[in-house]
């Protein structure tokens with residue numbers, strides 16, 4: 241990926257179903273859960289490096305003993321930092337008390353972090369600052385065990401402001417504007433209500449206050465609490481929560497926008513944002529890891545009972561395709577094939593751009609996430625070449641000599657590693673022209689592999705702003721003196737803002753949008769921009785469900801190729817000698833390659849929740865009014 245793009249968050253949840261002694265016996269340590277959590281979080285570091293947090297719960301402790309531990313960090317290596325703190329503390333206790341060594345009961349009673357239920361989070365903030373207070377898990381404390389709520393999520397709500405207002409309407413006074421606090425307080429509110437109701441029931445049944453507590457915990461209907469809390473949520477989310485006494489849940493949005501996977505056997509229940517994380521950490525096959533169904537919650541009661549319950553009516557499944565193109569790790573068996581298919585499906589367009597002259601073409605990729613689609617592209621190119629050889633041989637079978645046959649078979653698809661991501665270069669000089677020169681060196685190039693008669697085809701996973709392409713990659717590629725540079729995007733043109741977790745909230749930042757505007761100007765159609773604005777403005781105060789995405793009109797006048805050509809022109813500059821072309825994946829081909837993740841609103845403007853239409857409407861007004869503000 242050449243554009244710096246904010247990633248997602250990652251969640252990790254582990255519930256140990258057996259007593260801690262079991263793990264000590266079988267795996268040699270009662271800290272088994274913590275170790276697994278470390279691996280699960282580390283294997284998701286791709287999803288967030290702004291912060292990391294860990295929380296654990298000990299089940300069935302006596303009153304007066306601590307049972308919730310939490311560590312959070314926003315240091316530069318937050319996962320390392322969190323587990324260094326946990327390690328240090330455990331080692332300190334173990335060294336000071338050698339008698340704990342083989343005594344699991346003592347370990348549990350005296351050492352923090354050890355426990356049966358764990359929640360971890362790696363964060364890329366989409367809302368609020370990167371202060372330590374914004375790092376998950378969030379904690380809502382209470383002196384009643386079952387009222388303690390610990391929450392961590394991979395989410396972005398399009399209507400945080402409204403949700404915040406709802407809390408104020410309830411008479412609450414939230415101390416922060418953090419979106420996680422807002423969601424947590426909402427769940428917390430309905431948790432309190434449910435507890436109150438259950439207490440009344442218990443009282444009627446003759447339980448004393450003290451006796452009622454464990455009964456309430458047992459009877460708590462998590463699905464009911466979630467259903468009430470989730471009513472007004474509009475966004476993409478995978479929210480994980482723990483209750484102090486030991487219940488846990490992971491709840492996914494009705495369109496399945498954000499991912500959540502789980503695995504369960506008689507020892508553990510595990511949830512993570514990505515499938516291969518669970519596969520490697522627990523050494524289980526692909527088939528035994530399942531998705532949490534959209535609109536459903538995986539609920540793990542303290543008793544160990546696990547169920548999947550529908551919380552909200554699922555809508556049409558629109559799982560985010562960017563997870564497949566870029567965010568999630570490519571080690572997932574499905575994602576790996578999907579990325580390869582993205583490369584394969586785009587070959588016809590690539591061949592067209594190089595006049596099918598594969599002999600004079602070098603294929604390469606932008607490190608690192610585009611590497612897999614590159615393999616697919618090259619495999620398809622090899623098939624194409626073989627087909628050509630085949631035809632030649634069949635046509636010339638009577639005259640073919642051993643020599644020409646050998647020559648023919650020696651022709652290969654040429655692949656080279658041309659772009660190398662260099663160490664992070666700091667742009668410490670503020671003066672613009674020299675800064676551009678520094679930025680150009682973010683990528684390094686391999687000299688000596690391109691001839692002046694060559695086309696250079698270079699695949700990237702997606703193109704958002706195009707800044708790095710313009711400032712660095714194309715300039716550096718041009719130094720190799722190819723005849724033509726073809727930039728290939730394994731994703732379609734990004735035309736609309738995202739509001740479900742990816743940090744693309746402003747229209748004018750998107751190179752496709754700027755290209756469409758330039759085309760409108762060129763063809764004297766710029767009045768369309770004014771017309772769209774009038775339509776957007778008119779629905780400014782509409783209910784979300786009534787808002788229509790009129791921004792599509794900006795693109796309607798042009799074929800995708802026209803927009804691509806304009807982008808190519810905008811990314812090139814007079815000092816570039818090579819001809820620059822740009823090719824994007826077709827939306828239909830994206831769906832063929834990634835059939836399970838049909839969420840494509842950033843490419844098509846087809847938002848999966850009503851809030852999305854409000855956001856694109858707002859984003860357009862912000863652009864038109866020259867407001868440098870986020871659209872939600």
Ligand SMILES: NC(=O)CC[C@H](N)C(=O)O
Pocket residue numbers: 247248249363364365366367368374393394395396397419420741
């Ligand atoms: N990337 C995410 O899922 C972010 C979660 C949450 N909105 C935050 O900002 O902390």
